[in-house]
Every structure is written in C-alpha cells, then in structure tokens.
Amino acid sequence: MSRFLTPHAVSLPSTVPFTGPETLERQSGIPFRARLGANESVFGPSPAAIKAMEEAAAGAWMYGDPENHDLKQALAAHLGISPAHVAVGPGIDGLLGLICRLTLEPGTPVVTSLGAYPTFNFHVTGYGGNLTRVPYKGDHEDIDGLLAAARTTKARLLYLANPDNPMGSHHPAAVIEEMVANLPDHTLLILDEAYADLAPQGTVPQIAPDHPQVIRMRTFSKGYGLAGARVGFAITNPDLALAFDKVRDHFGMSRLSQAGALAALADQAWLAEVRSRTLAARARLSGIAHSNGLLPLPSATNFVTMDCGRDGDFARRVLAEMGARGVFIRMPGVAPLDRCIRISLGDDRALDSVEETLPQALKAAG
Amino acid sequence: MSRFLTPHAVSLPSTVPFTGPETLERQSGIPFRARLGANESVFGPSPAAIKAMEEAAAGAWMYGDPENHDLKQALAAHLGISPAHVAVGPGIDGLLGLICRLTLEPGTPVVTSLGAYPTFNFHVTGYGGNLTRVPYKGDHEDIDGLLAAARTTKARLLYLANPDNPMGSHHPAAVIEEMVANLPDHTLLILDEAYADLAPQGTVPQIAPDHPQVIRMRTFSKGYGLAGARVGFAITNPDLALAFDKVRDHFGMSRLSQAGALAALADQAWLAEVRSRTLAARARLSGIAHSNGLLPLPSATNFVTMDCGRDGDFARRVLAEMGARGVFIRMPGVAPLDRCIRISLGDDRALDSVEETLPQALKAAG
Incomplete structure (x- = not known):
C-alpha cells in the first residue's frame, strides 16, 4: 500500500x-450474445442523438462547455423549472459522489435500503459516512422504515430509488409526496429517479x-x-444545485455527450417509442418467466426481476448458467432479495436468447 | 446556503x-472567430479517432468498460510498462481530484508553484489541503525552491508541470531526474506531463x-x-495505481471516448503530423509576437506565452481587446507572470486572426 494514502483511503476496499460484462467476457473467453445485466437500453439512443454525437466527433478537440449551459436550458424548459434548479454531471453515479462529498463527514449517518443501489453505498463509505440499511418490505423499499431509521439515526441523507432497482417495484407519486412531507428536518432525501422515464403514469x-x-437524480x-x-x-433547490460548483470537475463533461444528450432530449418521439417497446418487452419477458415457473415481479423499469422461488445459492447458480450460455444478467446482492434474478429488457433477438437459455440454465442449476 | 453542506463545503467558493469560452461568448453576444485560450489542439484529433467515435456513437447505450482494459493494455504496450502501472480517468483534471482525495486530509501540506495550474489548487483546497506556493524563477518553475518548500512544510504532495503551463517553459529530463532523486521521503511528486507529447526531445x-x-499525469x-x-x-507504481479503484467512478468513462483514445494512440503518424504543425505554428506565432514588439517565450507546448513588457493591468487590457475582436486567449493569473498573454497555437486561419487583431489590441490597450 502506498505510504501516501490517508488512513481512510487505506481502509477503503x-x-x-x-x-x-467486458470483464466477465475476458474471464470466460466467450463474448455475450445478449447483454441484459446492466439495465442498459438495448433499444439504443435516438437516431438524432447518434447523429449529434457523430457530428460532434470532429470537434472533440474542444473542451465541453463547463457550464453545460445549453443542456441546462433545455432541461429546465422541458421540466418547467429554471436552469438554476439543475446540476449536470457525469451520470447519476458521478452526482451521487458529489452530493456525498458535499454533505458527509466521517461518521455522518446515512440511511438506505438493504440491497439498494451499491454505488450509492460505495460513495457513502468512500466519504466516511455511516450507513444504516433498512430491509425491504416485501419487494418494495420500506418508506415508513426508512423514515423511522432517518429519525432514529439523525440521518443527513436518505436514499430512495423510485422506481426501485433491483426489484423493479415502485411507489405511487402520492406515497412519495407524503414521504417528503414527513421528512425529519435534518434529512436530505436523495430521490433516484433513474427509471422515471419508463415508469407507469402516476409514479413521478x-x-x-x-x-x-x-434532490432528485435523473439520467x-x-x-x-x-x-x-x-x-x-x-433537480434541486438553487442553493444546493449551485453547491456542486464548489467541487465538480468543471471541464469534466464530454463535449460529444453534451451534444448527444441535447439531441436525445429534443427527440421525445423516440422516448415514446422506447416506452412502447419497453411495455412489449416487459410483457414478453414476464411471459418467459411464467413459462419457466418463475414469478416475474411487476416492473416499472427496463428490467424484470424474477423470483426463482428458492434461495440465493440457487439464483446465483441460475445466473452463472445463463452466463455460461452467453446471456449476461445480474441479481440482487443480499437476502432475501437474492432469491431473484434480474434480466434487463431487450429486443426480440436478445429475448429469444433468454427464451432459449433460461430453461437450460434452470435445469442445470438443479 | 443549503443546511446539509459540511462546514468545509460551506467554506469552499x-x-x-x-x-x-462559451460563457464569454454568451456574455458578449459575439462568437469567437479564433479559439486560442484553452490550449486545445486546433489541429484536431486523428481522423482515425474521429471515425472510431463516430462508429461508437450507435453503441452509446452500453456503459464503457469499467476497467478500461483495452486502453490500459495499449498504453502499457506503447510506453513499455505494465497495465498495472496505469490508471485511466476523465482527464488529468479528474485524476488530480482523485489523487488529492486519496492523499489529503484537512491541513495536509502541499507544494506547487505560484501561478501554476489552478485546477490542481482547486482540488487541493477542495479536499482541505494546505497549499504553499513557490514563486517561479524567471519563466521556469523553481525546482530547488519547490524541493526546499517540500522539506520545510513536510509536504505530502509536490506538483510540477513539465513542460510548464502557463509559461510554456520546460526543464530538461536530467533536471527532473535529479529532482526525483532528491525528493524528501514524505513527498509524492505529481509530475504533470500534459504537454510532453509536444515537447522537445530530451524533455521526458x-x-x-x-x-x-x-505519479506522472498524461492526457x-x-x-x-x-x-x-x-x-x-x-503512470505510477502498481500500489498507487490500484488505489484509484478505491474512489474512482468505475463506470465514469465515456464509451465513445475510450474508443477515440484507443484509435488516437494507434495513429502515431497523426501525432507526428501534429508535432510538425506545432513547430511551424510556434515559429509563426513567435514571429507575430516579435513583429508587435512583444517577447515570445521559448515554448515546449502548444501555446506561446508573450511578455508584453508592462504590468498585469496592461496584459489584461490586451486580453480584453483581443476578446472584443473575437480572439479568445488567456494569460497567467498572478504577478509577475501576468505581464504575459498566452496564445494557443492554431491553424493558418486562426493565426491570421491573431496577426490581424494583435496590433489593434495592443494599440487599444494603450
């Protein structure tokens, strides 16, 4: 270990x-034929976004606009808020790191759900925060439990994803609104809405x-x-949005990505098309689960989580057997959620692969 | 100010x-006709890199490889080191932030040069480090002074850019090698070699x-x-390179950028062409300086810093007058370096703009 690291850095794994998935492919030596583990959008970006990035490629010698001005203006107009309510960053992952950096000191209490997004936990631990994890209530994040834990621990941050990952469940808007009304004064709610664009009406x-x-996170x-x-x-109040300027990497956004996002936002017809394909793929993937004796959980996202009806060891074997057959999927990390596997939606070709390999994988997993 | 910020975050500006430059354009309402302030490469990226990014655009739905495996392998092969000696990140800016995070605690002493790269200072301050700034010796960073300050302050980090920004000067390789041999045990040297690809032989x-x-930084x-x-x-020892995994945003690299960098590295002929154009543009820009009674400093970089022969107020007026004429340039931030303006190299068209506007700007600045 380098002697220049802080004791805290030394303590981090x-x-x-x-x-x-590329690491798994290198380990196995076999490329995946279906990439359904990372909740990526197999339907791809808007053709207009692809074109915008292609056209921006030759201009990659220029740094991106450090203010993300055009994108913030467009987001504000789209959302009916002001640009001062928006902070742009390199993905929700990057923004979660920044909000942790702005708010956490060693030992600051933070509340999340047991089995929720590991990258949030990575950042909390990375900045020395003290995580309390509240078990899910069935397949949903337990909002009353989260609020109670926030009160008990005097949490500064409370993380909730709605819709939820890895279970794919959601709470209706009114439940979240009530949660916000009941936040303890000392708590900032990080509402991760990564999947909001694909959720049923009445979720946001x-x-x-x-x-x-x-502070709401979108992507x-x-x-x-x-x-x-x-x-x-x-999306947050202007005071907090401005605080990102204290610590963010001002020239950190790719110029091509700025162009791509701007064009993607402008092409709402493509997003509607993706929503439509999402509904169809969800139905087909849920049907495949049923056909194999698995219970597909209702999904408000671009993946379907399937209860395999046995323990985590079994689900891990199913996952490994799917991988051995060239289908990359993931699963929840902790019990009791880890009785499930999680399969991202795909196009027909990708779902054909699932239809073919899932029965084989279940059989092989015993 | 949001009540959720840490006291340290509150204290940060x-x-x-x-x-x-986009911000300046929005303020003035006039687009720049020459963009020569940010030491970008007006010569552009390799056509192969542009093509690689264009081809990667449709695959932007996939996260980039979090290990940056292919790029690390290629860099290692190119540099004659092992991939374990390489850490990849979103620009040197991003990597400087990470190394500060890994090594600094509140009050940790850090040494840099007075007037050197402000973004390094931004990160040091952002992580609570205590900066000591050593004046330049003439137009060069003062290596003996930096080493002495590192000893006196017991600095954990010492930052040196070679070639230097904003003065464009450089120390020959042997001087840096002697500096490394004389580092105090408690000090990690951050050797920023952003401009190494454009430096004279014998610099690296x-x-x-x-x-x-x-730890060497490249870009x-x-x-x-x-x-x-x-x-x-x-580029650093494997222990320190691996430590970045403790804190970096693992999925933070753009997939298009990974593809572009890989193709750019493979096209060394383009880099040679850029070096050749750099030499020619340096000579022309230095000539323009001379013609206007300014003293161009010898440059090992993609910019020429010009001594205007008067004080900082004068140079700031020259810069403003250049901007008003549509030519974006920058200048050193502190005295006595701020007697200079700094103009990035450009293609013929961009340098034509400098040739036309510099005499006007000097006259207007009085």
Missing part, C-alpha cells in the same frame, strides 16, 4: 460496485423544485439509451 | 478555475515506473486533440 411525484430537503442512461455517454442531472 | 525523464514517490487532450473526450491517465 479496492473492490468495485459491479463487475462489468410533484415536489416543489425549491424544496430544501429533496440519460436508461430511457434515453445513453449509458455510455455519462450524462446525469440533479 | 463556488468560483470556477477557468471561465469557458526516465523514471522507474515502480518508483514509490512519483489525450493536448497532442492527441481530444480535450472534449475527457481521457487522461496516470
């Missing part, structure tokens, strides 16, 4: 939140953009199909 | 290290890649012309 709550205790990685471009944004 | 020192006290932003793609890398 070098383990990563997720192993990438009304929250005053000036609310001092809420171009899911519905807009631009995961590899790294563009996320936060 | 929201000011940015650099104002972007031989340093054992396993050296425990050196695709300058010679390779990919500033807007955000790809930098560090």
Whole structure:
C-alpha cells in the first residue's frame, strides 16, 4: 500500500460496485450474445442523438462547455423549472459522489435500503459516512422504515430509488409526496429517479423544485439509451444545485455527450417509442418467466426481476448458467432479495436468447 | 446556503478555475472567430479517432468498460510498462481530484508553484489541503525552491508541470531526474506531463515506473486533440495505481471516448503530423509576437506565452481587446507572470486572426 494514502483511503476496499460484462467476457473467453445485466437500453439512443454525437466527433478537440449551459436550458424548459434548479454531471453515479462529498463527514449517518443501489453505498463509505440499511418490505423499499431509521439515526441523507432497482417495484407519486412531507428536518432525501422515464403514469411525484430537503437524480442512461455517454442531472433547490460548483470537475463533461444528450432530449418521439417497446418487452419477458415457473415481479423499469422461488445459492447458480450460455444478467446482492434474478429488457433477438437459455440454465442449476 | 453542506463545503467558493469560452461568448453576444485560450489542439484529433467515435456513437447505450482494459493494455504496450502501472480517468483534471482525495486530509501540506495550474489548487483546497506556493524563477518553475518548500512544510504532495503551463517553459529530463532523486521521503511528486507529447526531445525523464514517490499525469487532450473526450491517465507504481479503484467512478468513462483514445494512440503518424504543425505554428506565432514588439517565450507546448513588457493591468487590457475582436486567449493569473498573454497555437486561419487583431489590441490597450 502506498505510504501516501490517508488512513481512510487505506481502509477503503479496492473492490468495485459491479463487475462489468467486458470483464466477465475476458474471464470466460466467450463474448455475450445478449447483454441484459446492466439495465442498459438495448433499444439504443435516438437516431438524432447518434447523429449529434457523430457530428460532434470532429470537434472533440474542444473542451465541453463547463457550464453545460445549453443542456441546462433545455432541461429546465422541458421540466418547467429554471436552469438554476439543475446540476449536470457525469451520470447519476458521478452526482451521487458529489452530493456525498458535499454533505458527509466521517461518521455522518446515512440511511438506505438493504440491497439498494451499491454505488450509492460505495460513495457513502468512500466519504466516511455511516450507513444504516433498512430491509425491504416485501419487494418494495420500506418508506415508513426508512423514515423511522432517518429519525432514529439523525440521518443527513436518505436514499430512495423510485422506481426501485433491483426489484423493479415502485411507489405511487402520492406515497412519495407524503414521504417528503414527513421528512425529519435534518434529512436530505436523495430521490433516484433513474427509471422515471419508463415508469407507469402516476409514479413521478410533484415536489416543489425549491424544496430544501429533496434532490432528485435523473439520467440519460436508461430511457434515453445513453449509458455510455455519462450524462446525469440533479433537480434541486438553487442553493444546493449551485453547491456542486464548489467541487465538480468543471471541464469534466464530454463535449460529444453534451451534444448527444441535447439531441436525445429534443427527440421525445423516440422516448415514446422506447416506452412502447419497453411495455412489449416487459410483457414478453414476464411471459418467459411464467413459462419457466418463475414469478416475474411487476416492473416499472427496463428490467424484470424474477423470483426463482428458492434461495440465493440457487439464483446465483441460475445466473452463472445463463452466463455460461452467453446471456449476461445480474441479481440482487443480499437476502432475501437474492432469491431473484434480474434480466434487463431487450429486443426480440436478445429475448429469444433468454427464451432459449433460461430453461437450460434452470435445469442445470438443479 | 443549503443546511446539509459540511462546514468545509460551506467554506469552499463556488468560483470556477477557468471561465469557458462559451460563457464569454454568451456574455458578449459575439462568437469567437479564433479559439486560442484553452490550449486545445486546433489541429484536431486523428481522423482515425474521429471515425472510431463516430462508429461508437450507435453503441452509446452500453456503459464503457469499467476497467478500461483495452486502453490500459495499449498504453502499457506503447510506453513499455505494465497495465498495472496505469490508471485511466476523465482527464488529468479528474485524476488530480482523485489523487488529492486519496492523499489529503484537512491541513495536509502541499507544494506547487505560484501561478501554476489552478485546477490542481482547486482540488487541493477542495479536499482541505494546505497549499504553499513557490514563486517561479524567471519563466521556469523553481525546482530547488519547490524541493526546499517540500522539506520545510513536510509536504505530502509536490506538483510540477513539465513542460510548464502557463509559461510554456520546460526543464530538461536530467533536471527532473535529479529532482526525483532528491525528493524528501514524505513527498509524492505529481509530475504533470500534459504537454510532453509536444515537447522537445530530451524533455521526458526516465523514471522507474515502480518508483514509490512519483505519479506522472498524461492526457489525450493536448497532442492527441481530444480535450472534449475527457481521457487522461496516470503512470505510477502498481500500489498507487490500484488505489484509484478505491474512489474512482468505475463506470465514469465515456464509451465513445475510450474508443477515440484507443484509435488516437494507434495513429502515431497523426501525432507526428501534429508535432510538425506545432513547430511551424510556434515559429509563426513567435514571429507575430516579435513583429508587435512583444517577447515570445521559448515554448515546449502548444501555446506561446508573450511578455508584453508592462504590468498585469496592461496584459489584461490586451486580453480584453483581443476578446472584443473575437480572439479568445488567456494569460497567467498572478504577478509577475501576468505581464504575459498566452496564445494557443492554431491553424493558418486562426493565426491570421491573431496577426490581424494583435496590433489593434495592443494599440487599444494603450
């Protein structure tokens, strides 16, 4: 270990939140024929976004606009808020790191759900925060439990994803609105809405953009199909949005990605098409689950989580057997959620692969 | 100010290290006709890199490989080191932030030069480090002074850019090698070699890649012309290189940028062409300086810093007058360096603009 690291840095693991599919391919020597593990959008980005990035490629010698001005203006107009309510960053992952950096000191209490997004936990631990994990209630994040834990621990941050990953469940808008009304004064709610673009109507709550205790996280990685471009944004009160300027990497946004996101936002017809394909693929994938004796959980996202009806060891074997057959999927990390496997939606070809390999994998897993 | 910020975050300014040219254009309402302020490569990236990014655009729905495996392999082969000696990140800016995070605690002493790269200072301050700034010696960073300050302050980090920005000067390899041999045990040298690809032969020192006290920073932003793609890398001992995994945003690299950097690295003929154009543009720009009674400093970089022979107020007026004439340039931020203006190299058209506007700007500045 390098002697220049801080004691805290020494204490942090070098383990990563997720192993990438390319790493798994290098380990096995076999390329995946279906890439359905990372909740990427197999339907791809808007053709207009692809074109915008192609056209921006020759201009890659220029740094991107450090203010993300055009994208913030367009987001504000699209959302009916002001640009001062928006902070842009390299994906929700990057923004979660920044909000942790802005708010956490060693030992600061933070509340999340047991089994929720590991990258948030990575950042909390990375900045020395003290995580309390509240078990899910069935297949939903337990909002009353989260609020109670926030009160008990005097949490500064409370993380909730709605719709939820990895279970795919959601709470209706009114439930989230009530949660916001009941936040303890000392708590900032991080509402991760990565999947909001694909959720059923009535999922996205009304929250005053000036609310001092809420920061919403959105992304171009899911519905807009631009995961590899790294563009996320936060919606919050102007004070907190401005605080990102204290610590963010001002020239850190790719110029191509700025162009791609701007074009993707402008092409709402493509997002509607993706929503439509999402509904169809969800139905087909849920049907495949049923046909194999698995219970597909209702999904408000671009993946279907399937209860395999046995324990985590079994589900891990199913996952490994799917991987051995060239289908990359993932699963929840902790019990009791890990009785499930999680399969991202795909196009017909990708879902054909699932239809073919899932029965074989289940059989092989015993 | 949001009540959720840490006291340290509250204490940080929201000011940015650099104002972007787009911001200046929005303020003035006039687009720049020559963009020569940010040391971008007007010669552009390799056509192969442009093509690679164009071809990667449709695949932007996939996250980039979190291990940056292919790029690390290629860099290692190119540099004659092992991939374990390489850490990839979103530009040197991003990597500087990460190394500060890994090594600094509140009050940790850090040494740099007075007037050197402001973004390094931004990160040091952002992580609570305590900066000591050593004045330049003439137009060069003062290596003996930096080493002495590192000893006196017991600095954990010492930052040196070679070639230097903003003065464009450089120290020969042997001087850097002697500096490395004389580092105090408690000091890690951050050797920023952003401009190394454009420096005269004999500038890049031989340093054992396993050296425990050196981390070298390199980038695709300058010679390779990919500033807007955000790809930098560090060369250091495997222990320290691995430590980045503790804190980096694992899925933070743009997939298009990974593809662009890989193709750019493979096209060394383009880099040679850029070097050749750099030499010619340096000579022409230096000649323009002379013709206007300014003293061009010898440059090892893609910019020429020109001594205007008067004080900082005068140089700031020259800069403003250039801007008013549509030519974006920058200048050093502190005295006595701020007697200079700094103009990035450009193609013929861009340098035509300088030739036309510099005499007018000097006259208007009085």
